[in-house]
Amino acid sequence: MPKVALLNQSGQNVGEVNLDDKVFGIEPNQQVLYDVINATRANSRQGTHKVKNRSEVRGGGRKPWRQKGTGRARQGSIRSPQWTGGGVVFGPSPRDYTKKVNKKVKKLALRSALSIKAQNNALVVLDAFAFDGPKTSQMAEVFSNIGVNDKALIVLSEADRNVELSARNLPNVTVGTVSQVSVYDLMNHSVVVTTQDAVKNYEEVLV
Numbered sequence: 001m002p003k004v005a006l007l008n009q010s011g012q013n014v015g016e017v018n019l020d021d022k023v024f025g026i027e028p029n030q031q032v033l034y035d036v037i038n039a040t041r042a043n044s045r046q047g048t049h050k051v052k053n054r055s056e057v058r059g060g061g062r063k064p065w066r067q068k069g070t071g072r073a074r075q076g077s078i079r080s081p082q083w084t085g086g087g088v089v090f091g092p093s094p095r096d097y098t099k100k101v102n103k104k105v106k107k108l109a110l111r112s113a114l115s116i117k118a119q120n121n122a123l124v125v126l127d128a129f130a131f132d133g134p135k136t137s138q139m140a141e142v143f144s145n146i147g148v149n150d151k152a153l154i155v156l157s158e159a160d161r162n163v164e165l166s167a168r169n170l171p172n173v174t175v176g177t178v179s180q181v182s183v184y185d186l187m188n189h190s191v192v193v194t195t196q197d198a199v200k201n202y203e204e205v206l207v
Contacts, residue, residue, distance in 0.1 A: 001019065001021055001025070002019045002025045002118050002119075003016050003019065004016070004017050004019060004118065004123055004125050005017075005125070006125055006126075007125065007146055008126065008127050009126065009129070009130065009142045010145050011145030014127055019203075020207060022111070022206070022207050023111050023114055023202055023203050024114050024115055024118040024123075025115055026115045027115075028112035028113075028115050028116050029108055029109070029112045030112075032105055032108050032109045032112060033109050033112050033113065033183065035105065035109075036101055036105065036109035036183045037184045037187060039099035039100075039101045040182050040184040041184065042097045042099045043097065043098050043099060047094055047096055047097050048094055050092065051088040051091030051092060051093075052091075053087040053088060053089070053091065054079055054080060054081060054086060054087030056087065057079045057085070057087045058079075059078065059085075060078045060079025060086075061077075064078050106183070109183045110183055110202075110206055112183075113183045114202065114206075116187075117186065122190060123191075123192050123194070124148060124192070124193045124194070125194055125195070125199060126142075126146070126193065126194070126195050126196070127196055129142075129156070129160060129162075129163045129195060131160075131163060133162055134162050134165030134166050135162075135166050136166055136168075136170060139170060139173075140170060143173070146193070148193060150172070150189075150190035150191050151172040151189045151190045151191070152172065152173050152190065152193055153173075153174050153175075153181065153186065153188075153189035153191070153192050153193065154167060154174065154175045154176070154193050154194070155176060155178060155181050155192060155193070155194040155195070155198045156175065156176070156177050156194075156197075157177065157195060157197035157201050163175060177198075178202060178205070
């Protein structure tokens with residue numbers, strides 16, 4: 001059973017947290033991670049890209065010159081693709097990029113991502129975030145105390161506006177809850193800073 005130090009906001013070691021092997025100690029499945037991250041990125045695309053083809057471009061109803069006798073190449077419309085202002089050939093049109101991922105696959109990907117963070121010592125567990133109000137300098141001090149300087153993801157058990165506002169102006173710091181954070185979020189940050197309650201939530205949901 002993997003263990004990680006339990007820290008407070010001052011960076012002091014106040015105990016140990018036993019992590020569940022089924023959530024934080026599995027052999028990561030690289031293919032599942034790839035599939036889920038690929039689907040997450042695809043699902044974030046709006047798919048509203050659009051260009052006009054030759055039938056949608058305004059104008060071009062009259063043949064620009066007669067078919068024969070001018071010495072020029074035959075043309076049927078000034079809105080053909082080879083003309084300036086003409087339609088676009090094979091251009092993008094609105095489409096849905098959504099990819100479906102099964103729930104069991106999502107859970108396996110989450111367990112794989114959390115296990116990678118635990119195995120790479122990129123998981124920091126705090127007893128709690130206790131802020132009286134939004135204070136960026138206080139959040140910066142917490143990160144300094146726990147020795148985190150890389151791109152970090154804060155994972156909470158439930159939304160805390162003081163924490164969100166305190167971290168909002170810090171570069172490379174993102175805040176989310178257990179229900180919001182995706183596999184892509186976990187893998188896109190160098191360090192995951194979470195609370196003891198959030199760890200318990202993960203173990204309840206993913207076991």
